[in-house]
Amino acid sequence: MAQQLTIRQIAELAGVSVGTVDRVLHNRGRVSPEALAAVQAVLDKQSYKYNLHTSAVAFRRTGKSFHIVISIPSSEKGEYWDLIRDGFEKAFQEYSDISIQSQYVFFDQYSSISCREAFRSIESIPCSAVILGTNFVEETVELCKNLDSRRIPYVFVDGMVSGVNPTANFMVDQDKCGRLLAHLMDGFTPSGSEMAIFLPRRVGAKMSNNSTIRLASFKKYFEEPGRGRLLKEVQFSAENPEGIRSEVSSFLAENPLVRGIAVVTSVVYKVSDALSASGIRGICVGGFDVTEGNARCVREGTLEFLIDQHPQRQGFCAVESLLHYLLYGVPDPSLPSSLPIDIVFRENLA
Amino acid sequence: MAQQLTIRQIAELAGVSVGTVDRVLHNRGRVSPEALAAVQAVLDKQSYKYNLHTSAVAFRRTGKSFHIVISIPSSEKGEYWDLIRDGFEKAFQEYSDISIQSQYVFFDQYSSISCREAFRSIESIPCSAVILGTNFVEETVELCKNLDSRRIPYVFVDGMVSGVNPTANFMVDQDKCGRLLAHLMDGFTPSGSEMAIFLPRRVGAKMSNNSTIRLASFKKYFEEPGRGRLLKEVQFSAENPEGIRSEVSSFLAENPLVRGIAVVTSVVYKVSDALSASGIRGICVGGFDVTEGNARCVREGTLEFLIDQHPQRQGFCAVESLLHYLLYGVPDPSLPSSLPIDIVFRENLA
C-alpha cells in the first residue's frame, strides 16, 4: 500500500515550497510554468488525495464560514426526508471544524406550488452552496439556472434532473428499485395469484419523478415473457385511514385472486394498517423506505419487506461532497453518486 | 447542533492548560485532584468526542509506530476474507498519518491445525495489537489468554468467542442470518414444496462456529408452528465440481418435491453451477456472501439471492476501533459491533 503523499513531500520532490504546491492544488494561479510543471510531474507519478479533515482544521483559523441552504420536503420525525436531514447534521458534526451555517427551506412534497415558492425564495438568498431535493423537475431546473448564473454550486439528493449541472448527486437507481420490488413481490406471492400495485391518489399534482420511474420498471418486469401474472393498478387515497380501509377491502373482495400488494412509495404502512384493521391476512405487502410507520409494520409482520434508499448516507455524502467542492473546487471523486439499494425484512431491521 | 468541544476550549472553561486536559483525557496521571475535578465538571456538561483524524496528524511527529498482527484465513481475491482484508487496507489508507506496520499471518479456514500453528507463532511476535478471525474457538481462546498476559489488545472480526475479552468485535448476528435465510427461502419457494439445506462435508473437521449457528436458526424457523414444510438436510462434498453435480442431481431425482436449496456458507455458487451444468431449472438457491463466484451466479440468474455480511466494513471498523483504543485506551463507543445484514438480489448487486 502506497503511503499517502503529504503536501510537504510533494514540495520536496518538486523542489518548490509548500505554498507553491498549495497554489497548484487549489488552482489559485500565480505560479510559474516551470513550478507548475514540476509539481504536475510529481502528481502524475503518485496521485494526491485531499484530506478534508486536516484541511478543515487549518481552515478554522481563517474565520471564513459557509452558508449552505438546504431545500427539501418537510417531514415528520423518522420519515424519509427527516432521515436525509439526519445525514446532513451528522456531516456537519463530523466536519464541525468548518464553520457552517445551514438554513433549511422546507416545502410540501405533494405541492409543486409550495416547492416553487420555496425555490423562488432561495433565488434571493446569498449563500455558498445549495442542497436540493429533486421532487419537482421544472421548479428545480428554474432554480438551478438562477444558481448557475450566480455561480453557486448545488448538489441533489434523492434524484437527478437532466439539463442542469449539479456538482454531485446522491440517489439510488430508481429503475432498479422498481424492478427489485417486482422481483421480490413476484417471489413472495403464489405463482397462480394476481398482483396489485397501489398508487397514492394525488389531488392536483402528478406523481413524483421517482415514483413514476419505479412504477414503469415495476410494470416492465411483469410484461417480460414468461411472467404470466395479472397486474392490477389501483389508486388509493392516502389521506384518511378509513378511506383506505374501505378501498382496500372492497378491492380485495372484487379481486379475490390478488395475493400481493406493492406500493411504490413510503406510505405503504397505511395499506398494511388498513389490511390488519380489516382483519385481512395472507396478502404480501411490499414498499419503500424504513420510516417509523413502515418499520413498525415490518416488526408486526403485516408488511413483508421494504426497499431502503440509504437516506442518511445520501444526506451525509451530499454535505461531504459539497464541502470538498467548496474547499478544493472539485467534488470528491471517491464518493459514489449511485448508492446501493438495501432490502429490509423483519430479521435485518436495524 | 452542539459544536464540537476542542481541547483548548475545555482548558479555558476549566481554567487549566491544554496539557492538563490532555493528561485527564488520556488518564496519564500526574494531575492534582482540583484540576481533575475542574476538567471533569466541564466534561460532564458537554461530552468530548475524540478526533482520530487530528490526533493522527499530531501523532505523526512522535515517530512512534504501531505493529498490528492480523491473523485470518487465507482466501482468493474477491472472496469473503479477502474483502475483509480490503477493509483493513482501506482503514490503513484513511489513517495513513499514523505509522502502522501490518503483518498478516494466514491460516487455512478448514484446518484447525493450521490455525493453531498460526496462532502459536503469534504468541512470540512482539506487537501493539492483534486482529483475529474467530473461525476456531479453542485456538482463539488459547491465543487470547497469551495476549491478555502480555497486555496486547485484540479485536475480532466475523464472530465472537465467549470467555475472552476483545476490546471490540465486528460481526453480523448469525442467528438472524440463519433465520433470514429461512424466511427468504420460505417466501421464494411454492408453499407445497420441500426444502433442502446443503452442508459442505468436511473431512476431519467440524463445521465452523458461524455455520453451526446459522444452521440451527434456519431449522428453528421451520420448526415453528404453521410452517408445514418438509426439510431435508444433505451433506455435499464441496471439493470437486463433478462430485457435487452427481450428488445434487441424484438428490433431486430422489426428492422431486424439493424446490429450494439453502446453503449456509459462501460455497453456494458451487451448488448453483452444479444445477445449471446438469440442466436443472426452477430450483431456488440462496446462500451467503457476495464473493466473485456467487456474484456471477446471481448475475446469471442461477442463484436467487445472497445474504451479505459487510466484510469490508467489518475490516475497516476493526482497524478503526483498534487505533482508537491504542491512542485513547478505550474502543470507540460510536462504532457498532453488530453490523446490519445486507440482502443482495440480481437488481441490487453492486
Added chain:
DNA sequence: CTGTTAGCGCATTCAC
C-alpha cells in the same frame, strides 16, 4: 511569482 510564517486541534516534551 515565491518562500516564509502563523496558527488550526492535537500529543508530547521539558523546564519550572
Added chain:
DNA sequence: GTGAATGCGCTAACAG
C-alpha cells in the same frame, strides 16, 4: 503537577 513550547498536514496572508 503544570503550562509553555514544538511540530504534524494544511491554509492563507505577507514580504520580497
